[in-house]
Amino acid sequence: MTLKPTHDLHVTSQFGPRAASYVTSAVHASGEDLTEIAVLAEQRKPQRALDLGCGGGHVSFHVAPFAGEVTAYDLSAGMLSAVKAEAVKRRLNNIITRRGSVERIDSDDARYDFVASRYSAHHWHNIAAGLSEARRVLTPNGIAIFADAVAPEVPLLDTHLQAIELLRDSSHVRDYAPSEWVEFLKAAGFKPGAPKLRRIRMEFASWVTRMATPEVNIKAIRALQSTMPRDVADYFELEADGSFTIDAMTIEAAP
């Protein structure tokens, strides 16, 4: 039997070739969560900010105008090259890039006074380790903010969401429910605030194109959608073309 690559290698092979589309993706380049992160950065004016799982760099680009320095951190070298090039275009010369895993951040303790992560934690192979690392590198007077897609607290809805997420992107691990986020953050040593929830619409064609979802998986997602119980389809506001709406959350966490 041929051994498959580890999850982290799988993440880099999923994201690396698609870096450019994450820089331009409308879902990633804008959103209330990005505004919230920018507002918090403006209030805090951090000396050193860390963007965990930076992807196309949108958090870094929004924090950089208010920070001394921003480290855009990701497993994928392809993503980091795209962030570097875009930072030059935007004349944001205080963004540096660093490659690594959130589960083992290459940093001294208490180095960053602002830690942010957006739309990344649902790919981490070990969220408990990632959050505990985020807590370790945060200064005692710093602040962390996390934004991600979240699962409904109802198992029926949760199962349908994770199933289509995994079919769309085989590096998907789990959209955690808000209550799970709160528990993970507490276990990592954070004092989490109240989760702020919102809804975001996923336009089907661009959602699968961005991840180059194989045709066979697209068909499987459409098949699952066609047999979704009405209460599930209603919850996700399922549309005729497969577009749907999910929950997303922002949560601040103090050390």
Ligand SMILES: C[S@@+](CC[C@H](N)C(=O)[O-])C[C@H]1O[C@@H](n2cnc3c(N)ncnc32)[C@H](O)[C@@H]1O
């Ligand atoms: C959807 S993209 C992030 C989007 C970006 N943060 C934004 O706001 O537009 C997810 C990113 O998380 C990164 N990632 C996933 N697991 C990781 C891990 N364990 N350590 C570091 N980066 C990781 C991936 O390489 C990918 O670039």
